[in-house]
Amino acid sequence: DIYDLFPELYALRQVKSAGLSEDNQHQLALARALVTRPRLLILDEPTRGLGQAFVHKLGNLLVRLNQEFGMTILLAEQHLTFVRRVADRFYLLHQGRNVAQGSVTQLDDPLLSQWMTPNLTH
Structure with missing residues (x-):
């Protein structure tokens, strides 16, 4: 299930986290958090320091986690465009x-x- 959410990580599964790009490190951190299938995901300014492409992917992921998996997401975020899109x-x-x-x-x-x-x- 995790590789379905983060298909880029499958090809990188043998790479140590220190060797991953910053975006892939963020994906890995999210994947680790999701592997236990939590009902609540708490994120503190997850868009800080990220490129627009990854922020867009993150928004899609959060919407999917909420709509398809019923996950509640508590998000502390200052970027209102992102908040309006996912909240x-x-x-x-x-x-x-x-x-x-x-x-x-x-x-x-x-x-x-x-x-x-x-x-x-x-």
Whole structure:
């Protein structure tokens, strides 16, 4: 099942993790987390430092894990384009406090302008 989710890793299965590209190291870390088939996956800023191609693949993977496998994903993320693509609900934190929550469709620019700096809203 893991190789179905991460087909690139199959060809690299004999390579030590230190010899993998950064994107493949991220895939390997996710694969390790998923091998036990958790019901909940917690990710802290998973797009930080990643290229756009891998971020797109990660978004597809998270949607698939949720829709096909029923996995709940708790995501702490600042890139709102990514959040809007993969999330159903949001909780907006400001200085450690929950200041807003709801359906991700409610995560609009007026709400964001109250709490976030402009460079984080896209």
